Amino acid sequence: MDFMIRHGDRELGPYSEPEVRNRLIAGSVQLSDLALAEGATEWVPLGSFAQFATTYRQMPPVPPPPPPAVVAAPPDSLVRGLDPKSLGSYTTATLQPNERPLHHTTIHWMALAGSIIGATLALIVIVPIAMLAAWKGIYWGWALLLLPVATLLSAAVTVKTSELVITDRRVLIKVGFIQRRTFEMFISKIESVAVFQSMLGRLFNYGTVEIRGTGGSSESFPTIADPLKFRDAIQLVQSEPLMPRSLHTS
Numbered sequence: 001m002d003f004m005i006r007h008g009d010r011e012l013g014p015y016s017e018p019e020v021r022n023r024l025i026a027g028s029v030q031l032s033d034l035a036l037a038e039g040a041t042e043w044v045p046l047g048s049f050a051q052f053a054t055t056y057r058q059m060p061p062v063p064p065p066p067p068p069a070v071v072a073a074p075p076d077s078l079v080r081g082l083d084p085k086s087l088g089s090y091t092t093a094t095l096q097p098n099e100r101p102l103h104h105t106t107i108h109w110m111a112l113a114g115s116i117i118g119a120t121l122a123l124i125v126i127v128p129i130a131m132l133a134a135w136k137g138i139y140w141g142w143a144l145l146l147l148p149v150a151t152l153l154s155a156a157v158t159v160k161t162s163e164l165v166i167t168d169r170r171v172l173i174k175v176g177f178i179q180r181r182t183f184e185m186f187i188s189k190i191e192s193v194a195v196f197q198s199m200l201g202r203l204f205n206y207g208t209v210e211i212r213g214t215g216g217s218s219e220s221f222p223t224i225a226d227p228l229k230f231r232d233a234i235q236l237v238q239s240e241p242l243m244p245r246s247l248h249t250s
Helices: 017-026 074-080 089-094 109-135 138-161 199-204 227-238
Strands: 001-008 010-016 032-036 101-105 164-165 171-175 180-186 190-196 206-213 217-227
Touching: 001 017, 010 017, 089 164, 089 171, 101 227, 109 138, 109 217, 164 180, 164 227, 171 217, 180 206, 180 217, 190 227, 199 206, 206 227, 217 227
Parallel strands: none
Antiparallel strands: 001 010, 001 032, 101 164, 164 171, 171 180, 190 206, 206 217
Protein backbone atom coordinates (compact mmCIF):
# COMPACT_ATOMS: atom_id res chain seq x y z
CA MET A 1 0.00 0.00 0.00
CA ASP A 2 1.29 3.43 -0.96
CA PHE A 3 0.80 6.69 0.93
CA MET A 4 0.72 10.36 0.03
CA ILE A 5 1.98 12.60 2.86
CA ARG A 6 1.36 16.30 3.48
CA HIS A 7 4.48 17.70 5.19
CA GLY A 8 4.21 21.41 5.79
CA ASP A 9 2.77 22.94 2.63
CA ARG A 10 3.95 20.13 0.34
CA GLU A 11 2.51 16.82 -0.72
CA LEU A 12 5.08 14.04 -0.82
CA GLY A 13 4.86 10.58 -2.28
CA PRO A 14 3.52 8.22 -3.10
CA TYR A 15 5.68 6.18 -0.66
CA SER A 16 5.53 2.52 0.16
CA GLU A 17 5.31 1.39 3.78
CA PRO A 18 9.11 0.74 4.02
CA GLU A 19 9.79 4.19 2.56
CA VAL A 20 7.45 5.82 5.09
CA ARG A 21 9.22 3.95 7.91
CA ASN A 22 12.63 5.10 6.65
CA ARG A 23 11.45 8.71 6.45
CA LEU A 24 10.02 8.52 9.96
CA ILE A 25 13.36 7.26 11.25
CA ALA A 26 15.20 9.98 9.34
CA GLY A 27 12.81 12.63 10.67
CA SER A 28 11.85 13.95 7.23
CA VAL A 29 8.18 13.23 8.01
CA GLN A 30 6.33 13.24 11.33
CA LEU A 31 3.56 11.13 12.82
CA SER A 32 1.48 14.29 13.00
CA ASP A 33 1.67 14.81 9.19
CA LEU A 34 -1.52 14.07 7.27
CA ALA A 35 -1.45 11.01 5.06
CA LEU A 36 -3.72 9.62 2.32
CA ALA A 37 -3.62 5.85 1.96
CA GLU A 38 -3.98 4.27 -1.44
CA GLY A 39 -7.68 3.88 -2.27
CA ALA A 40 -8.79 6.22 0.57
CA THR A 41 -10.49 9.59 0.16
CA GLU A 42 -9.77 11.20 3.59
CA TRP A 43 -6.52 12.59 4.87
CA VAL A 44 -5.72 11.41 8.38
CA PRO A 45 -2.63 11.77 10.66
CA LEU A 46 0.11 9.35 9.76
CA GLY A 47 0.20 8.19 13.38
CA SER A 48 -3.34 6.84 13.07
CA PHE A 49 -2.04 3.97 10.95
CA ALA A 50 -1.26 1.04 13.23
CA GLN A 51 1.77 -0.13 11.23
CA PHE A 52 3.47 3.19 11.95
CA ALA A 53 2.08 4.35 15.32
CA THR A 54 2.91 1.12 17.17
CA THR A 55 6.46 1.01 15.88
CA TYR A 56 7.56 4.64 15.59
CA ARG A 57 6.86 7.09 18.38
CA GLN A 58 7.40 10.78 17.92
CA MET A 59 10.71 11.45 19.63
CA PRO A 60 11.01 14.62 21.70
CA PRO A 61 13.44 17.15 20.33
CA VAL A 62 16.97 16.65 21.55
CA PRO A 63 17.80 19.49 23.97
CA PRO A 64 20.81 21.57 22.99
CA PRO A 65 23.98 20.87 24.93
CA PRO A 66 24.43 23.07 27.99
CA PRO A 67 26.71 26.04 27.49
CA PRO A 68 30.24 25.55 28.76
CA ALA A 69 30.78 26.58 32.33
CA VAL A 70 32.17 30.06 32.63
CA VAL A 71 34.83 30.38 35.27
CA ALA A 72 34.72 33.75 36.96
CA ALA A 73 37.84 35.73 36.29
CA PRO A 74 39.83 36.65 39.37
CA PRO A 75 39.69 40.29 40.46
CA ASP A 76 42.05 42.69 38.70
CA SER A 77 44.16 43.03 41.85
CA LEU A 78 44.88 39.31 41.76
CA VAL A 79 46.00 39.58 38.15
CA ARG A 80 48.04 42.78 38.29
CA GLY A 81 49.19 42.53 41.89
CA LEU A 82 49.48 45.39 44.37
CA ASP A 83 52.09 48.09 44.62
CA PRO A 84 54.32 47.13 47.58
CA LYS A 85 54.71 50.83 48.36
CA SER A 86 50.99 51.02 49.20
CA LEU A 87 51.39 48.37 51.91
CA GLY A 88 52.66 48.69 55.46
CA SER A 89 56.27 48.66 56.58
CA TYR A 90 56.06 45.14 57.99
CA THR A 91 54.84 43.65 54.70
CA THR A 92 57.32 45.65 52.66
CA ALA A 93 60.21 44.47 54.82
CA THR A 94 59.01 40.86 54.81
CA LEU A 95 58.38 40.38 51.08
CA GLN A 96 60.80 37.96 49.43
CA PRO A 97 62.42 38.56 46.04
CA ASN A 98 59.87 38.20 43.20
CA GLU A 99 57.03 37.74 45.72
CA ARG A 100 53.93 39.56 44.56
CA PRO A 101 51.29 40.96 46.95
CA LEU A 102 47.84 40.27 45.51
CA HIS A 103 45.23 41.28 48.10
CA HIS A 104 45.09 43.17 51.36
CA THR A 105 42.49 44.16 53.91
CA THR A 106 42.39 45.85 57.30
CA ILE A 107 40.93 45.57 60.77
CA HIS A 108 37.34 46.80 60.67
CA TRP A 109 36.47 50.04 62.43
CA MET A 110 34.08 48.01 64.60
CA ALA A 111 37.19 46.98 66.55
CA LEU A 112 37.05 50.47 68.04
CA ALA A 113 33.56 49.90 69.48
CA GLY A 114 34.79 48.58 72.82
CA SER A 115 37.26 51.43 73.24
CA ILE A 116 34.63 54.00 72.30
CA ILE A 117 32.18 52.61 74.83
CA GLY A 118 34.89 52.46 77.50
CA ALA A 119 36.03 56.00 76.78
CA THR A 120 32.45 57.28 76.90
CA LEU A 121 31.81 55.67 80.28
CA ALA A 122 35.12 57.04 81.54
CA LEU A 123 34.12 60.54 80.44
CA ILE A 124 30.80 60.24 82.26
CA VAL A 125 32.74 59.55 85.45
CA ILE A 126 35.78 61.80 84.90
CA VAL A 127 34.05 65.01 83.76
CA PRO A 128 32.04 65.52 86.99
CA ILE A 129 35.12 64.69 89.07
CA ALA A 130 37.25 67.16 87.08
CA MET A 131 34.58 69.86 87.38
CA LEU A 132 34.34 69.32 91.13
CA ALA A 133 38.13 69.42 91.46
CA ALA A 134 38.32 72.62 89.40
CA TRP A 135 35.62 74.20 91.59
CA LYS A 136 37.90 73.53 94.55
CA GLY A 137 40.87 74.97 92.68
CA ILE A 138 42.42 71.61 91.73
CA TYR A 139 42.71 72.15 88.00
CA TRP A 140 44.96 69.19 87.35
CA GLY A 141 41.85 67.00 87.57
CA TRP A 142 41.23 67.78 83.90
CA ALA A 143 44.34 65.74 83.16
CA LEU A 144 42.25 62.65 83.85
CA LEU A 145 40.65 63.26 80.44
CA LEU A 146 43.88 61.98 78.92
CA LEU A 147 42.91 58.44 79.99
CA PRO A 148 39.94 57.97 77.58
CA VAL A 149 41.82 59.88 74.89
CA ALA A 150 44.79 57.54 75.24
CA THR A 151 42.46 54.53 75.11
CA LEU A 152 40.87 55.69 71.88
CA LEU A 153 44.20 56.67 70.36
CA SER A 154 45.76 53.29 71.17
CA ALA A 155 42.87 51.39 69.57
CA ALA A 156 42.89 53.63 66.50
CA VAL A 157 46.64 53.14 65.99
CA THR A 158 46.19 49.37 66.31
CA VAL A 159 43.50 49.37 63.62
CA LYS A 160 45.42 51.75 61.37
CA THR A 161 48.75 49.93 61.50
CA SER A 162 47.41 46.38 61.14
CA GLU A 163 48.39 44.60 57.93
CA LEU A 164 46.61 41.60 56.39
CA VAL A 165 48.14 40.70 53.05
CA ILE A 166 47.90 37.75 50.66
CA THR A 167 50.76 37.20 48.25
CA ASP A 168 51.29 34.59 45.57
CA ARG A 169 53.17 32.55 48.21
CA ARG A 170 52.01 33.42 51.71
CA VAL A 171 49.48 34.99 54.02
CA LEU A 172 51.04 37.77 56.10
CA ILE A 173 49.19 39.21 59.10
CA LYS A 174 50.44 41.79 61.58
CA VAL A 175 48.11 43.20 64.24
CA GLY A 176 49.11 45.84 66.76
CA PHE A 177 51.78 48.51 67.03
CA ILE A 178 53.60 48.48 70.37
CA GLN A 179 52.42 45.00 71.29
CA ARG A 180 52.06 43.32 67.97
CA ARG A 181 51.02 39.87 66.87
CA THR A 182 52.36 38.45 63.61
CA PHE A 183 51.38 35.42 61.56
CA GLU A 184 52.77 33.99 58.35
CA MET A 185 51.81 30.82 56.50
CA PHE A 186 52.63 29.58 53.02
CA ILE A 187 49.61 29.16 50.76
CA SER A 188 50.54 25.52 50.16
CA LYS A 189 50.34 24.85 53.92
CA ILE A 190 46.80 26.23 54.33
CA GLU A 191 44.24 23.46 54.65
CA SER A 192 41.11 25.58 55.05
CA VAL A 193 39.91 29.10 55.80
CA ALA A 194 36.78 29.57 57.93
CA VAL A 195 34.81 32.79 58.36
CA PHE A 196 32.54 33.48 61.34
CA GLN A 197 30.15 36.44 61.23
CA SER A 198 27.55 37.54 63.75
CA MET A 199 24.42 39.40 62.74
CA LEU A 200 26.26 42.71 63.22
CA GLY A 201 29.20 41.29 61.31
CA ARG A 202 27.02 40.50 58.33
CA LEU A 203 25.38 43.92 58.57
CA PHE A 204 28.67 45.86 58.72
CA ASN A 205 30.75 43.35 56.73
CA TYR A 206 33.29 42.17 59.29
CA GLY A 207 34.04 38.88 60.99
CA THR A 208 36.57 36.44 62.38
CA VAL A 209 38.88 34.62 59.97
CA GLU A 210 40.30 31.31 61.12
CA ILE A 211 43.17 29.89 59.07
CA ARG A 212 43.83 26.18 59.56
CA GLY A 213 47.15 24.77 58.47
CA THR A 214 48.21 21.23 57.74
CA GLY A 215 48.81 19.29 60.92
CA GLY A 216 45.85 20.80 62.77
CA SER A 217 47.33 24.20 63.70
CA SER A 218 44.97 27.17 63.44
CA GLU A 219 44.99 30.92 64.04
CA SER A 220 41.98 33.19 64.47
CA PHE A 221 41.85 36.91 63.74
CA PRO A 222 38.71 38.81 64.83
CA THR A 223 37.10 41.92 63.36
CA ILE A 224 38.56 41.53 59.85
CA ALA A 225 37.04 43.85 57.26
CA ASP A 226 35.39 42.06 54.31
CA PRO A 227 36.38 38.59 55.56
CA LEU A 228 34.66 36.68 52.74
CA LYS A 229 36.70 38.47 50.11
CA PHE A 230 39.86 37.74 52.12
CA ARG A 231 38.96 34.03 52.22
CA ASP A 232 38.06 33.97 48.52
CA ALA A 233 41.39 35.58 47.63
CA ILE A 234 43.27 32.81 49.45
CA GLN A 235 41.23 30.14 47.66
CA LEU A 236 41.82 31.79 44.27
CA VAL A 237 45.57 31.78 44.84
CA GLN A 238 45.34 28.11 45.86
CA SER A 239 43.45 27.28 42.64
CA GLU A 240 46.24 27.03 40.08
CA PRO A 241 43.93 26.77 37.02
CA LEU A 242 42.29 30.09 37.95
CA MET A 243 45.50 32.03 38.33
CA PRO A 244 47.93 33.15 35.62
CA ARG A 245 51.11 31.14 35.70
CA SER A 246 53.12 34.35 35.98
CA LEU A 247 51.73 34.87 39.48
CA HIS A 248 53.29 31.65 40.71
CA THR A 249 56.84 32.07 39.55
CA SER A 250 59.42 31.38 42.19
